[in-house]
Amino acid sequence: xxxxxxxxxxxxxxxxxxxxxxxxxxxxxxxxxxxxxxxxxxxxxxxxxxxxxxxxxxxxxxxxxxxxxxxxxxxxxxxxxxxxxxxxxxxxxxxxxxxxxxxxxxx
Amino acid sequence: xxxxxxxxxxxxxxxxxxxxxxxxxxxxxxxxxxxxxxxxxxxxxxxxxxxxxxxxxxxxxxxxxxxxxxxxxxxxxxxxxxxxxxxxxxxxxxxxxxxxxxxxxxxxxxxxxxxxxxxxxxxxxxxxxxxxxxxxxxxxxxxxxxxxxxxxxxxxxxxxxxxxxxxxxxxxxxxxxxxxxxxxxxxxxx
Numbered sequence: 001x002x003x004x005x006x007x008x009x010x011x012x013x014x015x016x017x018x019x020x021x022x023x024x025x026x027x028x029x030x031x032x033x034x035x036x037x038x039x040x041x042x043x044x045x046x047x048x049x050x051x052x053x054x055x056x057x058x059x060x061x062x063x064x065x066x067x068x069x070x071x072x073x074x075x076x077x078x079x080x081x082x083x084x085x086x087x088x089x090x091x092x093x094x095x096x097x098x099x100x101x102x103x104x105x106x107x
Numbered sequence: 108x109x110x111x112x113x114x115x116x117x118x119x120x121x122x123x124x125x126x127x128x129x130x131x132x133x134x135x136x137x138x139x140x141x142x143x144x145x146x147x148x149x150x151x152x153x154x155x156x157x158x159x160x161x162x163x164x165x166x167x168x169x170x171x172x173x174x175x176x177x178x179x180x181x182x183x184x185x186x187x188x189x190x191x192x193x194x195x196x197x198x199x200x201x202x203x204x205x206x207x208x209x210x211x212x213x214x215x216x217x218x219x220x221x222x223x224x225x226x227x228x229x230x231x232x233x234x235x236x237x238x239x240x241x242x243x244x245x246x247x248x249x250x251x252x253x254x255x256x257x258x259x260x261x262x263x264x265x266x267x268x269x270x271x272x273x274x275x276x277x278x279x280x281x282x283x284x285x286x287x288x289x290x291x292x293x294x295x296x297x
Contacts, residue, residue: 032209058204067219072199072275075206094203100195101208104215104273 007091009050010040016059017048019085020078025066032102036062056095057086064103075099117185124178131171133157134164196236198274208274210234216273217245220265226253227262228288240279241270248288259283 021028030037030046037046049060059082065074079097086094132138133156140153159167196213199206213234221230229248234241243266249255263281270278 032211067216067273069273070275071208071273072206075199079203096204098204099206101198101206101212103209104212 007089008040009038009052010043010045012057012059012086012089012091013038013045013048013050015085015089016050016061016082017045019081020048020061020063023074023077023081025069026074026078027064029062029064029102031062031100036060036100052092053095055092057092058096058098059086059094060098060100062100062102064105065101066106067104069104071101074101113185117182120178120182120185124175124182127171127174127178129153130156131168131175134159134167134171196234196241196274196276198276213241213243213270213274216270217243217266220269221245221247221262224258224262224265226250226258237279240277241274242280242282243267243270243278244282244284246284246286249285251287251289255285255287259285 017028020026028047035046036049037044038048038050047062049062051058061078061082063074063078065071078099082097083094086092129143130153132143133140133153136157140150140157144150144153156167194211195207195209197205197207214232217232217234218230221227221232226249227247228250230245231247232243232245234243236242245262245266247259247262249258262283266281267278270276
């Protein structure tokens with residue numbers, strides 16, 4: 001796995017989901033009004049949408065946050081964690097990482 | 108509700124509407140089943156309604172009218188354009204992408220702050236995203252014993268601080284509309 005393009009979006013989504021869910025006071029969610037996720041053969045990873053355009057990765061992470069979070073700080077942390085995971089996987093550069101806060105509640 | 112669901116409901120409403128109208132017209136004797144039915148199968152379904160006794164006929168007419176009204180209402184609701192603005196608010200946009208949150212979540216913050224303020228019994232809020240920042244409109248029901256000017260001022264400050272802290276967006280306006288609860292109603296509701 002030396003080239004980023006060899007990592008499947010599903011694998012990236014799984015890893016990002018795990019890492020983001022490990023942040024204190026954050027739950028990765030499939031979405032409040034619609035289902036968001038990454039689809040693969042016979043499997044779907046809810047809450048993290050990974051797509052690749054011209055070898056550039058785009059991520060969209062949907063979370064529920066604890067009310068103690070300042071949301072810009074939370075978004076920064078989610079992006080940091082996601083970037084770290086993608087770098088560790090060698091999956092190539094992230095061109096965009098959207099964060100959607102679906103709800104605020106005690107997690 | 109997504110577009111597919113809306114189309115499905117519109118289609119179902121139309122089918123129910125047309126069916127109920129056909130039953131009504133046949134029951135009233137305005138048309139023969141053969142005039143309305145597009146095929147023999149439909150004609151067979153409609154024919155019994157042309158030979159109902161008066162009591163059953165009255166019931167059929169009443170139920171058909173009720174179904175027609177209900178399906179028209181449903182159709183109207185689904186076709187009516189919804190212009191409440193985007194459901195999500197952009198709280199940050201930079202070279203890395205967007206950070207958004209649901210409008211409902213901001214309302215939840217406002218309502219929670221209101222519920223934590225002494226003297227507030229009930230709150231309902233609305234959030235608008237304007238060029239100068241977020242505008243929050245909050246309608247609260249106050250305890251009759253509360254000092255309304257003091258409570259509303261406290262509430263304005265709490266809402267502004269809380270939303271700015273959580274959302275990271277400037278709150279340009281917090282409007283509080285108060286009403287005093289009837290003396291018998293001392294229940295605290297969110």
